[in-house]
Structures are given as C-alpha cells and as structure tokens.
Amino acid sequence: MSGLFAGTSLERPVTCERCGEVLAECGCPRGAGGEVVLPSDQAVRVWREKRRGKFVTVIRDLDEAASDVPGMLKALRKKLATGGSVVAGKKGAEIQLQGDHREVVVEYLKGLGYPAKGAGG
Ligand SMILES: [Zn+2]
CATH class of the missing domain: 3.30.780.10 (SUI1-like domain)
Known part of the structure; x- marks a missing residue:
C-alpha cells in the first residue's frame, strides 16, 4: 500500500544536513542545540x-x-x-x-x- 507520504521527505530516514549520512552514521560535531558545528x-x-x-x-x-x-x-x-x-x-x-x-x-x-x-x- 502506498502511503500518504510516499516519495516525500517524511518517508526517508533523516539524514545529516552537512554530510548527507543517516544520522546514526553521521560523525559531524554538534553544538548544544543539536546543530552541526564544524571547526x-x-x-x-x-x-x-x-x-x-x-x-x-x-x-x-x-x-x-x-x-x-x-x-x-x-x-x-x-x-x-x-x-x-x-x-x-x-x-x-x-x-x-x-x-x-x-x-x-x-x-x-x-x-x-x-x-x-x-x-x-
Ligand atoms: Zn554529518
């Protein structure tokens, strides 16, 4: 069954806005607010x-x-x-x-x- 959100961003795993990796695999340093903060x-x-x-x-x-x-x-x-x-x-x-x-x-x-x-x- 194709869901309401098929093909939209809500169906994809959340990825890092910086490196594009799935968040579980992202090694980007993050600030206290959870945003990516690189050197x-x-x-x-x-x-x-x-x-x-x-x-x-x-x-x-x-x-x-x-x-x-x-x-x-x-x-x-x-x-x-x-x-x-x-x-x-x-x-x-x-x-x-x-x-x-x-x-x-x-x-x-x-x-x-x-x-x-x-x-x-
Ligand atoms: Zn990352």
Missing part, C-alpha cells in the same frame, strides 16, 4: 593578556559541545610544555595557557580547521 564554523580568537606581569594565552569563542576542549588543552600543554586550564568564560569555555604562545596556538588551531585569529595587544 570551520568557529571563528575562535586567541588573546594574549598580561596578568600580574606575566603573559597568558587565552583561546575564546570555542563551541564547547562541538569541540574537544579538554583534548585540545592536553595537546597544547604538551606541545608548549606549559601549564594551562579550561575555565568558564563569558561565552563558554576558555582555554588559558601560561606564557605568550599566541602565534603557535593560532597555527595549531588552523591545523585543526578553525579559522583562528590572534587578538589583543
């Missing part, structure tokens, strides 16, 4: 700030749900051989690293597909 969708900023006379490199505007923030922190701490932590910022999680590593961090993020830019003085 290329995140215009992250890397700030260099001075605190108590010492430089701190801060990564802002990361989508916490769609990005592996703890994994990035771990990789950057190892790469830069410095201390760092994830803190709650005004607009979600921030990665803070001790020292001035802005240029290296921007390149690292670009390598992951983020359109990262340096910010601050």
Whole structure:
C-alpha cells in the first residue's frame, strides 16, 4: 500500500544536513542545540593578556559541545610544555595557557580547521 507520504521527505530516514549520512552514521560535531558545528564554523580568537606581569594565552569563542576542549588543552600543554586550564568564560569555555604562545596556538588551531585569529595587544 502506498502511503500518504510516499516519495516525500517524511518517508526517508533523516539524514545529516552537512554530510548527507543517516544520522546514526553521521560523525559531524554538534553544538548544544543539536546543530552541526564544524571547526570551520568557529571563528575562535586567541588573546594574549598580561596578568600580574606575566603573559597568558587565552583561546575564546570555542563551541564547547562541538569541540574537544579538554583534548585540545592536553595537546597544547604538551606541545608548549606549559601549564594551562579550561575555565568558564563569558561565552563558554576558555582555554588559558601560561606564557605568550599566541602565534603557535593560532597555527595549531588552523591545523585543526578553525579559522583562528590572534587578538589583543
Ligand atoms: Zn554529518
């Protein structure tokens, strides 16, 4: 029996709007609202700030749900051989690293597909 919705989108399995895969097989990163958020969708900023006379490199505007923030922190701490932590910022999680590593961090993020830019003085 041909159903009322034969041939319409309601009969097809729901597929990812980005990669076209059936949702169960889609590996696209998603934000808290369930929408696809790729690294290329995140215009992250890397700030260099001075605190108590010492430089701190801060990564802002990361989508916490769609990005592996703890994994990035771990990789950057190892790469830069410095201390760092994830803190709650005004607009979600921030990665803070001790020292001035802005240029290296921007390149690292670009390598992951983020359109990262340096910010601050
Ligand atoms: Zn997908």
